[in-house]
Amino acid sequence: NKGKYEHYMQKEIHEQPESLTTTMRGRLIRGGSCKSMSVLLGGIKDHLKTIRRSRRIVFIGCGTSYNAALAARPILEELSGIPVSVEIASDLLDRQGPIYREDTAIFVSQSGETADTLQALEYALENGALCVGITNTVGSAIARHTHCGVHINAGCEIGVASTKAYTSQIVVMAMLALAIGDNTLSSQARREAIIDGLFDLPSKVKEVLKLDQEMKNLAQLLIAEQSLLVFGRGYNYATALEGALKVKEVALMHSEGILAGEMKHGPLALVDETLPIVVVATQDACFSKQQSVIQQLHARKGRLIVMCTKGDAASACVGGSCRVIEVPQVEDCLQPVINIVPLQLLAYHLTVLRGYNVDQPRNLAKSVTTQ
Ligand code: UD1
Ligand code: BG6
DSSP, rough: OTTTSSSSSHHHHHTTHHHHHHHTTTTTTTTTTEEEEEEEETTTTHHHHHHHOOOOEEEEEOOOHHHHHHHHHHHHHHOOOOOOEEEEEHHHHHHHHHOOTTEEEEEEESSSSSSSHHHHHHHHTTTOOEEEEESTTTTTTHHHHSSEEOOOOOOOSSSOOOOOHHHHHHHHHHHHHHHHHOOOGGHHHHHHHHHHOOOOOOHHHHHHHGHHHHHHHHHHHHHOOEEEEEEOGGGGHHHHHHHHHHHHHHHHHHHEEGGGGGGGGGGEEEEEEESEEEOOOOSSHHHHHHHHHHHHHHTTTTEEEEOOOOOEEEEEEETSEEEEEOOEEEEEEEHHHHHHHHHHHHHHHHHHTTTTEEEEEEEEOOSSOOO
């Protein structure tokens, strides 16, 4: 039931304040007699000790689920101190990459049925790793075959392009990082700030959804373009990849997510006064590096659309003029949840304006159950 919306993708983008609330329900604990804050993930609490002892954490997924793992990697590394790698399921299988008994392998899948992810799960089970699932579908193959896991509880997602599952996956992985790091005193203040940030996140998502009309106007401007580049780094490298994935899969426009740190190693050659480029430059430890990227893109007369923190337009857009998307600020590791929303809206409006099928893009399936 699409309710007041025209398409499922539109509905699923707009229901993110609610889906995120459901994802966190009963899992965040604040206050109480000792005023402590913590996270309770019922599905993994008995396995936390084993996870903390593992030599490596490996995320495995495809498409948007892979991007979500990439978004969560920095905070998991920070709070756990354990090396974290992120694998595309098919690539891990192609390489028969090493997986050990001392590894924790985390399988991320909205449907819980993706063939490559499932096969990688069998492979990791054979190799003796602790296998953890992060899925939206109770009773799915991945939920059944993993040793333990967390349901993201985002509600049924119908649009082929994943939207609300992506933001809920990131939130679950951030909660996982908090749970793993729960026994470390030195990071307590950081963890409490993130938990506060999680409580506020649905209202911040509601705020960023107000950019709907602005994103529609931007889509109108980009309607006839051949290509769109999206630059990001740090927490928001994943935002660049996921934003570009949305644009290509539904709006059928070539789009590429680019790690800004790699700009000079190739992508800069593409920059001219015609190609539109989105640069994600919200406040975090990488901000000054992104300012310098923007400056260099301006020097090549790049057509820039800069996503920055509210009130930062002047300092973000250095060295020239650019269109600006201002978003609310949240704790740095949660910022990818906010930043993807305008790009989801942009992809949605581009698709409608270009006259393509929003919910069932050409040649794609919601769940890829064959290899
Ligand atoms: C569970 C209940 C929830 C109830 C809550 C109350 C289910 C599905 N969830 O939620 O309805 O309100 O307790 O305490 O009944 N699992 C995997 N692999 C996966 C995902 C999950 O093995 O990929 C396992 C978990 O280890 C766990 C079970 O499935 O044993 C349920 O997981 P989850 O729904 O995340 O647990 P709770 O949040 O505790
Ligand atoms: C398909 C979907 O390609 O599978 C994508 O169209 C999705 O939206 C990908 O990200 C992975 O699916 P899942 O269910 O394993 O997360």
